Amino acid sequence: MKNNKNFSDFFYRKAKLLKLKSRSWFKIKEINNREKIFYDNIKIVDLGSSPGGWSKFASDYTSNSIIFSCDILDMDYIKNVFFLNVIY
Numbered sequence: 001m002k003n004n005k006n007f008s009d010f011f012y013r014k015a016k017l018l019k020l021k022s023r024s025w026f027k028i029k030e031i032n033n034r035e036k037i038f039y040d041n042i043k044i045v046d047l048g049s050s051p052g053g054w055s056k057f058a059s060d061y062t063s064n065s066i067i068f069s070c071d072i073l074d075m076d077y078i079k080n081v082f083f084l085n086v087i088y
């Protein structure tokens with residue numbers, strides 16, 4: 001029996017299909033469609049960024065911007081994103 005919650009999660013499967021870091025990419029896309037928070041030539045700080053859904057979205061939807069991300073967990077490389085793995 002497939003009782004894994006994620007199995008039936010539409011956005012989880014969509015994220016997998018599109019090779020996205022996480023389904024949060026769709027969440028921030030929805031927020032951006034409503035609030036228009038991402039545009040070109042801006043500075044973005046993503047605190048607690050891993051696995052990188054929001055950073056990836058920022059990278060995809062802005063150009064000529066500075067994206068600084070950090071997390072206590074490691075994160076895969078994302079184009080145009082400066083990542084700092086913070087260790088306390």
Ligand SMILES: C[S@@+](CC[C@H](N)C(=O)[O-])C[C@H]1O[C@@H](n2cnc3c(N)ncnc32)[C@H](O)[C@@H]1O
Binds near residue numbers: 054
């Ligand atoms: C819900 S996840 C963020 C998901 C991310 N926004 C995305 O789009 O993929 C929350 C993250 O916050 C990080 N975190 C929690 N406390 C932290 C701290 N004190 N310093 C840095 N990162 C922290 C966790 O390691 C975790 O990866």
